[in-house]
Amino acid sequence: MKVVALAGGVGGAKLVNGLSRILPFDNLSVIVNTGDDFRYSGLYICPDIDTITYTLAGLNNPITGWGRKDETWKVNEERETWGYPSWFHLGDKDLALHMERSRLIEEGYSLTEITRYFSKNFHISQTILPMTDSIVRTMINTRELGKLAFQEYFVKHKFQPRLTSIELDGIQTARISTEVEAELQSCDLVIICPSNPFVSIYPIISIPGIKRILNDKTIIAVSPIIGGKAVKGPAAKMFEELGMASSSYNVAKFYRGLIQGFILDRADETEVHLIDQWGIISMATDTLMSDLDSQIRLAKQVIKFGSTLAKGNEA
Ligand code: GDP
Ligand code: CA
DSSP states (O other), X not given: OOEEEXXXXXXXXXXXXXXXXXXXXXXXXXXXXXXXXXXXXXXXXXXXXXXXXXXXXXXXXXXXXXXXXXXXXXXXXXXXXXXXXXXXXXXXXXXXXXXXXXXXXXXXXOHHHHHHHHHHHTTOXXXXXXXXXXXXEEEEEETTTEEEEHHIIIIISTTOSOEEEEEXXXXXXXXXXXXXXXXXXXXXXXXXXXXXXXXXXXXXXXXXXXXXXXXXSOEEEEOSEETTXXXXXXXXXXXXXXXXXXXXXXXXXXXXXXXXXXXXXXXXXXXXXXXXXXXXXXXXXXOOOOSHHHHHHHHHHHHHHHHHHHHHHHO
């Protein structure tokens, strides 16, 4: 069974890592959010692609959730002595990758080609694809500071400003890549990872043309909300600021019309019957992935659940 996962950074990478351990490598492709991409210090940075890439390469820092393990910080430290306002910390090895990506972008290579090149260098066998080669930028409109680029909101301001709305700059003219289109057309199951629905998954499903392809697919989503809270990051806060309770129920509601199956945590089991009312088949299980074993355990359940739904759709 050929699987495509839609993912942001940390939450996405954990499930993708589990999936990578149980599926043949050529049966797993990951379409990754690029709405967080930005230029910093003259470098082209793709936070979510890098988290997925480092994770599949076994080089990620599991403590921070970003960057590489066994990292050194010499360049960053040196620049700080000059008073450089470094709100975005870049380790030395991480920096090398951003420098190389920036050079290749300048030479005219597409992000899809560059991502493939890094995957190959890190001996990753699965396919990692940016959601598009067009420039799409997630902008956060806030009460206190107006419109902020996503990384400014997320890292510089530690997602403290209150959100009023989310905009995707460049989305109208963004184009689906032939690679994304081909992977989606040929897959049997699409898995929406437990990534932030608003800023990790929404940009991907907003690429013009992608919904038309997704309409013919079996799609399941895994909730990033456990017991009303986000495991990490601003998802719960975003739900509340957008006027909704932070719950798996509202995650399922967000994906209503797109998904046939939904996996939520046992802590939210009471929401199953509410979600089922919409014709979405839901399943409660343990969804906290604190180590490799729990990533693999959840991945196995996701595949089992997804296969049953995909077979049902074929019949
Ligand atoms: P980001 O781009 O790095 O912010 O990462 P994602 O959007 O992919 O993931 C962030 C989401 O992952 C948050 O909403 C978390 O609640 C969720 N998340 C992180 N770890 C886990 C986990 O172990 N289980 C579940 N169910 N969700 C998780
Ligand atoms: Ca992200």
